[in-house]
Amino acid sequence: MSKIDFQKELNSEQYRAVTAPDGPHLILAGAGSGKTRTLVYRVAYLIEQGVKPEKILLLTFTNKAANEMMSRVAELLHWQDKNKLPIWGGTFHSIANRLLRFYGAKIGIQNNFNILDEDDAKSLLKNIISEFFGHLAANRRPNASLAKELISFSINSRISLAEALEIKFSEWQNFLELFEKVAAEYQKRKKLSNVLDFDDLLLYWKILTEDSEMQKIFDQKWQYVLVDEYQDTNTLQAEIIFNLSKNHQNILVVGDDAQSIYSFRAANIQNILDFPKVFPRATVYKLETNYRSTPEILALANEIIALNTNQFAKNLQAILTSYVKPELIALENNLREAKWIADRIEALIAEGVPAIEIVVLFRASHHSQSLEMELNRRGIAYQMRGGLRFFDRAHIKDILAWLKVLTNTKDEVAWARILNLYPGIGPATAQKIYAQVSGLESLENIDQVAFNLGSKAQTSWQQISQVMTSLFRQQKANPAELIRMLIKEYQEYLTAQYPDYRQRSEDLEQLAIFSSSYQDLNAFLSEITLQEKFNADDGHDQEAIILSTIHQAKGLEWQAVFLMNLTNKSLPHPLAVSETEQEEERRLFYVAVTRAKKHLYLTYPMSQFSYDGYKSLTASPFVSQLATTFLNYNHLARSTMTTESDDTEYSFEDTAGDFWEEDTKHPRQKIKPGDFLPDIEDW
DNA sequence: ACTAATGTCCTTTTT
DNA sequence: GGACATTAGT
Secondary structure, eight states: OOOOOHHHHSOHHHHHHHTOOSSOEEEEEOTTSOHHHHHHHHHHHHHHTTOOGGGEEEEOSSHHHHHHHHHHHHHHTTOSOGGGOOOEEEOHHHHHHHHHHHHGGGGTOOTTOEEEOHHHHHHHHHHHHHHHTTTSOGGGSOOHHHHHHHHHHHHHHTOOHHHHHHHHOGGGGGGHHHHHHHHHHHHHHHHHHTEEEHHHHHHHHHHHHTSHHHHHHHHHHOSEEEESSGGGOBHHHHHHHHHHHTTTOOEEEEEOGGGOOOGGGTBOTHHHHHHHHHSTTOEEEEEOEEOSSOHHHHHHHHHHHHTOSSSOOOOOEEOOOOOOOOEEEEESSHHHHHHHHHHHHHHHHHTTOOGGGEEEEESSGGGGHHHHHHHHHHTOOEEEESSSOGGGSHHHHHHHHHHHHHHOTTOHHHHHHHHTTSTTOOHHHHHHHHHHHTTOSOSTTGGGOOOOOOHHHHHHHHHHHHHHHHHHHTTTSOHHHHHHHHHHHHHHHHHHHOTTHHHHHHHHHHHHHHHTTOSOHHHHHHHHHHOSOOOTTTTTOTTOEEEEEHHHHTTOOEEEEEEOOOBTTTSSOTTOOSHHHHHHHHHHHHHHHTTEEEEEEEEEESEEEETTEEEEOOBOHHHHTSOGGGOEEEEEEOSSOOOSOTTOOOEEOOOGGGTSOOOSSSOOOOOOTTSSOOOGGGO
16 A cells, blocks of 8 residues: 655645544634545545544535545545445434444334435424414414424424524414424324434434443444534534544544534534533644635635624635636626626636536525526526425425335325325325324235225225235335336326426436435435435536535535625525524625635626515625725616616616715725626627 | 315525 | 415315
């Protein structure tokens, strides 16, 4: 095995962290400071020091990140087979899933449990809420999302439901007892259904670590624990980490408090701040050299984050040089914003920037709508990240529900989903059927089960039970074969139900293809629920630009970044009202800006048409608070207000003062029309 | 008890 | 513009 020259391949900050001796370590890594590189080299270093790869646990924010890191480590070490580096790597949830399938029996969990995703959890909760809040008119009851958020927050933050209610939804405080009943019933129904939700995966892992016998097993299993994106872990996860490493103390965490953007998922910034208290022997390292962005981009980023009060002091330095400032462009409305971005994208591609190196970022997934239309119109290929996951789409879930029942006969949510697809069966009938079939030991003779049903429902049930029986007989087949069988059954419903059934049919075929790499149905089902994203052509399509939510862009970088729809109505999000929430929104802005290597464009529309009428917009306060020193400001407006028509004439004018908080200390730079703007005639 | 038609409310980020 | 509740009809 050839040795790695750590000293040569790392800077001194990174080198110290990578070659640190055993013991607890905290690495505070600024944006673009080679955080991933440091982690990768640390793992390689440990292995070179003789640590067996299977003794290393690498917890990352996405499974993709873990896979990428592991293959980079394999490459560094000249490992023959990239896929076989036997490090334990993945998200907290996916590792928990693997453990609980194996050790769950110790704490009463059957190894064929199904995983409830967010949607499934909500539909179960919805039923429970209508039972306990039945005395309230339906539109006065708390909705399922609220209840789910409440319960999740209390579990992940390790606080009581009462405290969680006070913090998150104080307006519901009078209903505490009802919420407690709902939470208890939810727990009970999950148990009866033999399902775990995302929170349960963590919670039961935590409970496993408290078992003294398991404690020994875990201490043996992993001698080194590494955690990436530590600023976005929650209290429950921090406790798991603590239990896993309190005996050997070989815990290394990496993070950046300035990039903490998941508090809505109970991420607790205090975890990273308190790490040295929890592990008193901890050494702290700081990575403060930014290798990613031009000094202009970094200056802007530093200026943005400096406006937050609650943070570690940082001094992020650039090493690259450049003379190009990021640009801020105001467009008349969202359609023109989309056109401007599309023009600029075409120009960048013409200049030789690879499409895959271009990203458009936005706060909420639906913000991309007008841009998507424009890109489609021009035939510019794009990949969408964020928003609805492939596996969350209704038709995909309909097919998967059958497979879930096949692996776990008791899954209430999956049964309800299947039953409600058929004519004559509504909620009441579905309940009745579930009550019977959930008691069955096996699906083998399910077609013998008879009910007293209406004639439509009767026919439907016969159909369902026949499909179930044939599924059961084929259950050893490859998941792909089962899925193709179900697609045939589902086709009629699909065609009748959805105008875009052709697209959806293709999705289902994609699902079948994807599943063919799995032999084990349980593994297939849990992995797709825990996989952050699935994109059929993810990574293959070099010709496509990327559209992404800011959250999904975390940890990534591109040559050119567009940050669109930076309006007063979208950043900060109007629902983020408290000071801490506002600061998190500003960190989101910071994360977005620091994704850019070379080109950065901030755009916002000054007006928007939508279903609730015409809205006049201004720049995001986060933008207008900035001194303009680091930005080129351009205000592209129409000279006269008229209705939509493409032959209207436009003029460029610098009327920034109308929208800008006057800042006499930092006079704005004048930009000549045409300096970099698209040809207005073409509009 | 189910279904289709009509009315009303909300509108974020995701393992 | 879409999810969800209510209402009226089968």
